[in-house]
Amino acid sequence: MNKLFASVFLRRHFYLMLMCAALITFLTQPVYADPVFETNAIIDSSDDSLDQYDPKGPASSGTIESSVEGWDVGANPDTSGPASAAATANDAGQGAAYAEGVFWAGSDQETISAWASFTESFTNTTAAAMSFSYSYSLPNPKLLLADYCYIGETDDPTVTVEFEYELTVDFGGGPDTILSTNAQLVGGMASHSLTTGGTDPLAYTAFTTSSNIFGYDFSSLSGMLSSNADPGQTVIINSYFSTSVTGPGYETGGGAYFGDPLDLSANSFSGELTFGQTNAVPLPSALLLFGPGLAGLAGLKKKFFSET
DSSP, X not given: OHHHHHHHHHHHHHHHHHHHHHHHHHHXXXXXXXXXXXEEEEEEXXXXXXXXXXXXXXXXXXXXXXXXXXXEOOSSTTSOEEEEEEEEEETTSEEEEEEEEEEXXXXXXXXXXXXXXXXXXXXXXXXSOEEEEEEEEXXXXXXXXXXXXXXXXXXXXXXXXXXXXXXXXXXXXXXXXXXXXXXXXXXXXXXXXXXXXXXXXXXXXXXXXXXXXXXXXXXXXXXXEEEEEOTTOEEEEXXXXXXXXXXXXXXXXXXXXXXXXXXXXXXXXXXXXXXXXXXXXOHHHHHHHHHHHHHHHHHHHHHHHHHO
16 A cells, blocks of 8 residues: 555656646746748839739748839830839848839839838746847848939939838837938939938948949948846837839939848848846756656655565
């Protein structure tokens, strides 16, 4: 009878120890949601029949790509211009986008754009504050203008090309902008203006590829956001970037590039979320306590049986 009692005692406490180990694992690890990413590419024309949209996602695995391509036919088929845009994102936190277009005489005014968004979230289920970090790396953006009719920045309409990046964090009270950068290039060969802004404006250098095409290359940007999540707190991190070109409907063109959607490994945005330590007992220590606990129960059983 005593042997039977000891055997039941051991089995019950063995399962109890397993439950305790599982509980400790839960209390020392955040509940992490799969990253959610989405993309879109758009041609928005003054002629609604030429409009195109290609939204993809939200997705949490694999790679998605939005892509549009149009051939804007104006009053004469010989005076048409191509337009294209694409955005790509994957579950490794990489993404890129571009928009470009050529606008010949008699074509419709268009805005060509592409964007991508990454969202990561977690809940601190531990009993102590948990540190986390979000590292980000931006590619070298690029803005380009082509002008074959000598327009200026004050002409109406004129060519506008731009890009934007924004990093926000929501600790439960709504998203706060932690970092942003943007640039807008307006005009043509007669005159133009370049405006940079955001919390971290990028440095730039001018380039000219021909007598009608010029633009600016921008520096890359990388860094790390580090903060803490209180017990029970849910944190949502979002990275968003976009490119766009608006053409006036005569002999001009433009391009905005934020990485290369065709080769994310070479030139793309990347973001990664990692977690630090808490003041709670970490999982390895819990396992160290779990082993001696089992050994103690085994010794107790052996002693009990020897006495009976």
